[in-house]
Amino acid sequence: MTNEDAMIACPQCDALYTARAPDLGEKAVCARCHTVLIAPRRNALLRVMALAVTVVILMAGATFFPFLSVNVAGLSNASSVFDAALAFMDGGAMMLLSVLVLGLIVLIPVLRAVLVLYVLLPLSLGRKPLRHARGAFRLSEELRPWSMAEIFVIGVAVALVKVSDLAQVGYGPAFWMFAALVLISVFQDGMMDRWTIWKTLDEADR
Template sequence: MPHHRTDDLDELIACPVCDALYHARMPETGERVTCSRCHHVLIAPKEGAFLRVIALALTVMILMLGATFFPFLSIDAQGFSNAASVFDSALAFTDGGWMVALSFATAALIVLIPVLRAALVIYVLGPLAFGRKPWPGARAAFRWSEDLRPWSMAEIFVIGVAVALVKVSDLARVDYGPAFFMFAALVVVIVLQDGSMCRWTIWKTLEDKKSS
């Protein structure tokens, strides 16, 4: 249960679900602070959470490398066979015009933004995980990573592909390449990473370590 006090505006925390306002304090490790109105978890610091988030962010970057360059799928139809990676597909639209812009934007949403977010999280949490002072610009980097969250579309890409493949499978034989399974794994890892990040704890640690 959050602490009720009336001083210190910095320590205010609003429930993202029901907007109830609380004065927050750092709970003991393993303890969690929940909204007393709707029971949404507000603060949940976990032992070793920063290191776990860093490990998951590294996993995102490595998986994304494979998911981009390994064959994504191969299609067989009437004797013709074609295998392509996501990278090949992004380069396929080089004949000019707005298709180039479209393929670049698609590649950015699917590949670059999730990788950028992972890199920002590692930059922010790296020093904190070892009890050091944050690196310069860590607050801006974390803000940026949070702002980019809705634009990270690896998950939506996987769902889109699944729907498209159901349609295509009537016309041609479709085989999934290793990159397809890497994308599927990415979706799980990104969800795990976002789930193990207690944002309040990260902001609070950035604030406390800044002056020390």
């Protein structure tokens, strides 16, 4: 094969295949590592956009609503993710840590969701992609490893195991929002057929 546009590489093992769109409901799977390469679904764009909007809404609430409350010897304190990030705002390296916490946990997941909406909204309406749609979708894919909301939830779960022996811990609404957000993000990434999106963007540029 010499036509690179007619080929697809497995994102896990880099095996090359001739790209051929399966029927709706079917999947093209890597023969070596069984990674799903192409999986067109009916109304997939609308579902991915709905999940992206849900991510933005949940992240807004999860950032500012109470996340955890701690009760020790009759004294209680509740804080949000935003409060926890501001606690590091003492200047120097701690301020950099605060910016990284907000960026990796809050801003990047929201930015990815907004970029997905920017790219998919015109496509779902059957219109020409907006300007720089290819760059926006590429950026959303490049940011995927840096979206660490799920890492934050895992870290909190580990910390709670140790803190629960020392104090009474209460879960605020933001905790459950974050948990739902992680699950929705996984569903969104699993439902998104990237090959079809790239193919649609390429055809629109011709």
